[in-house]
Amino acid sequence: xxxxxxxxxxxGVKLLLSDEKGSIIKTASRDYPLIFPRExxxxxxxxxxxxxxxxxxxxxxxxxxxxxxxGIGVAGQMHGLVILDENDEVIRPAILWNDGRTEKEVEYLxxxxxxxxxSEYTANIAFAGFTAPKILWVKNNEPESFKKIRKIxxxxxxxNYILTGVHACDYSDASGMLLLDVKNKCWSEEMLGIxxxxxxVLPSLYESYEVIGKVKEEFGLPEAVVVAGAGxxxxxxVGTGTVGNGKCNISLGxxxxxxxxxxxxxxxxxxxxxxxxxxxxxxxxxxCMLSAASCNKWLAEEILKEKDFALLQKExxxxxLGKNSVYFLPYLMGERSPINDTDAxxxxxxxxxxxxxxDMVLSVLEGVSFAIRDSFEVAKSSGxxxxxxxxxxxxxxxxxxxxxxANVLGIRLHILKTEQGPGFGAVILAMVGTGLYKxxxxxxxxxxxxxxxxxxxEGLTALYEERYSKYRKIYPVLKNIFKEK
Numbered sequence: 001x002x003x004x005x006x007x008x009x010x011x012g013v014k015l016l017l018s019d020e021k022g023s024i025i026k027t028a029s030r031d032y033p034l035i036f037p038r039e040x041x042x043x044x045x046x047x048x049x050x051x052x053x054x055x056x057x058x059x060x061x062x063x064x065x066x067x068x069x070x071g072i073g074v075a076g077q078m079h080g081l082v083i084l085d086e087n088d089e090v091i092r093p094a095i096l097w098n099d100g101r102t103e104k105e106v107e108y109l110x111x112x113x114x115x116x117x118x119s120e121y122t123a124n125i126a127f128a129g130f131t132a133p134k135i136l137w138v139k140n141n142e143p144e145s146f147k148k149i150r151k152i153x154x155x156x157x158x159x160n161y162i163l164t165g166v167h168a169c170d171y172s173d174a175s176g177m178l179l180l181d182v183k184n185k186c187w188s189e190e191m192l193g194i195x196x197x198x199x200x201v202l203p204s205l206y207e208s209y210e211v212i213g214k215v216k217e218e219f220g221l222p223e224a225v226v227v228a229g230a231g232x233x234x235x236x237x238v239g240t241g242t243v244g245n246g247k248c249n250i251s252l253g254x255x256x257x258x259x260x261x262x263x264x265x266x267x268x269x270x271x272x273x274x275x276x277x278x279x280x281x282x283x284x285x286x287x288c289m290l291s292a293a294s295c296n297k298w299l300a301e302e303i304l305k306e307k308d309f310a311l312l313q314k315e316x317x318x319x320x321l322g323k324n325s326v327y328f329l330p331y332l333m334g335e336r337s338p339i340n341d342t343d344a345x346x347x348x349x350x351x352x353x354x355x356x357x358x359d360m361v362l363s364v365l366e367g368v369s370f371a372i373r374d375s376f377e378v379a380k381s382s383g384x385x386x387x388x389x390x391x392x393x394x395x396x397x398x399x400x401x402x403x404x405x406a407n408v409l410g411i412r413l414h415i416l417k418t419e420q421g422p423g424f425g426a427v428i429l430a431m432v433g434t435g436l437y438k439x440x441x442x443x444x445x446x447x448x449x450x451x452x453x454x455x456x457x458e459g460l461t462a463l464y465e466e467r468y469s470k471y472r473k474i475y476p477v478l479k480n481i482f483k484e485k
Contacts, residue, residue, distance in 0.1 A: 002069045003434075004060070004224070005426035006053060007232065008076035008156045010034065010044075010096065010254055013052045015060045016423040017069075020436060022447035024420060028056040035093060040100035040334075040342070043093040046082055046158050053159055057219070071430030072163065072215065072226045073208075075235030075422035076156025078176040081134040084151040091145050094155060095134045098255070098290055100334050100342045102133035105140070109133060109178075113194060115271060121190045123182040123267050123275040124175075128334065128342045129290070132178035135195045152201050156229055164213035164226050167203040172234035174205060175276035182275055182283070183265045208234065208279035209432040209440055227433035230279035233257050233286060235425030240390040240416055241448030243280040243441045248386050250405070250413070252395025253421075256292025256368060258337075258375040260285045260384060272338030272378045279429060280440040285384070287337035287375025293395040295330045295346070295364050304357055313365075313400045315358040321404060322463025326350045326359045327471055328367030329478075335371075338378050339475065343482040349474060365401050366464075369408040370471045376409060388412040391454075392419050407460040408468060417451040 002025070005016040012031040016024055030052035035043040061069070079097040084090060095101070109118060109126035118125045126133055131154070139146045153161065154177070157169045174180040179195070179202065181188040187199055206212055206228035215221040230238065233251065237259045242249035245263040250256075258273075261284045267275045268285060278284040291298075300306050331344035348363065379386065391413040395401050406413045418424070428443045437443035 002064070003427045003430045004069055004072045005420075005423040005430065006072065006074040006159065007235075007421055007423035007426065008049055008053070008074060008159055009232070010077050010098070013049060013056060014423055015053070015056045016420055016427055017060050018424075018427045022427070024418065026060050028060040030056045038101075042096040042099040044096060045093050046090050046155070049155065049159060050162050066221050067223050069221050069224045071434040072224050073426030073428070073430035073433070074156045074159050074226070074229040075232050075426040076154070076159070076173070076229070078154065078173055078231040078233065079129045079131050080155040081131050081138070082153040082155060082158045083138070083145065083149045084153065085148045086150045088151065088161070091148050092142065095137075097129045098333050099134070100128050102128050102137045103342050105133035105136040106342070108136070109194070118178070119267060119271055121188045122178050122180060123265070124178060125271040125340070126178055127336050127340055129336060130176060130178040132191060132195055135197065139196055149197070149201055151203070152197065153203060157203055160212060160226055160229060163215050163219065165216060166213040168206055168212040168228055169203040170206050170208040170228035170230055170279070171277035172208055172279045173229075173231035176231060176274070182277055185277065207281050209281075209429045211433045225434060227429050229426055229429060230422075232422040233259055233288070234276070234279040234284070235422035235429070236392060237261060237284070237425065238279050238428050238440055238444050239420060239422065239425030239448065240392055241444045242390055243278070243444045248389035250372060250389050250391050251393040252293050252368070252391070252401065253393035254292065254294045256289040256372055258287040258372060258379070260379060260386070268378060268382055270338070270378065272340070273375060274337070279425065280444075285379065287372075287378065289330065289368070289371050289375075290334060290336055291330050291332040291346075292368050293393060295328075295332060295368055296361075296395065298332060299360060299364050309398070312357070312361045313398060316362050316400065317358075318400075320362065322407070322460050322467060324359055324362050324366060325352070326355055326363040327474060328363040329474060330364070330367045330371050337375050341479070341482065344475065344479075345482055347474070347478065365404050366408070366467070367471070368395070369401075369405045370468055372405065373408050373468060386411060388414065390414050390416065392416065392421060402454045406454045406456045408464045410456050410461045412456070413454040414450045415452040415454070417449045
């Protein structure tokens, strides 16, 4: 039997075909464009997701007995607003997770409705990337589109709808909409009223591993069922074995996340971390930074005109670690956790005539690591002690970045034997949904194995402790300058 995982990312979709043992038999991927109508805006056409997914599906199943595919799980970029009319046709391009247009709506929610009320209703406060502010933006700026809305969906749920004809959403992805009562796992009536929508425009709610329906006959997968799936961060956590109480996963992808799994519901008192449902049926706290590995990509390709990231990092003398005079704020698209500031911007500080490109590259790796530590500090202030974490994402492939991060955080970092991101977590959810495993915990703990561990070094950790204390002073000084238009 085979299981299919679909990872609907921001830059493209990737499909994984796995056997019962969790071995990846085949992969297929397709890219699709991002649309930037204005500065700070980010959109995509859902039709591009569908074309890419179906094209990759045809490739990955070519020459295969399709009746052997038993389950499909979809993971995807969170928070994106997909709105459908009465005929289930897409009304306008999807507004994505990294879109910053909702500044006024976020301000209204956080300061007129009030952060305390939002936290009471949803366990979270408003961030620009969340779905509810986007709904309000459409209501305020595109009233004709708002009037046509008959269904509101998230990106991966739209793919599930295409495959099954069912409007469904899982709790982990729904948590990031600012519409879900996370503690009680139901839509918040108060938030629906604030956004001017009714419950019937929202999809039905499921646990991530629950089956929502069979694949439509037209797709030629006669035995396949589709589970509800999960938001990309929750799915990636499942795919690393970050399930159960107190486990941690750090992702150095386009965005960066700190994901802390928990058996019980809790809320960060400052709401600097997101309090969401987990794909294993429990809960998690998460810090999310909008630009992580994308900062390194930006510096290399756009500024230094170099696509060989490894070559740039080879130029860095490791004796310089913890001693670099250049600092970098990684706020290229504003920032979510923990500062929640859409106006924040990227900054290099401390450059002199002696500064070389190796100093700039190193400062970016360090700046992203410091920003991840910001979320760790919030968790620490809430009494959560973390001594080890899994590390995934494109940035995790860099031995240098692993070493920097381990010492900035002062913890052990585990590198997985097989790291396939959210797609592998989606495979695991499909396995559970079809009964191959009794629980997500059982499947993840059996299928996710560690290949290597990076340990912090006492002397280097001390150097980074001093540098981090200076780094923390930079944003507060510049905060008001960022707000000047």
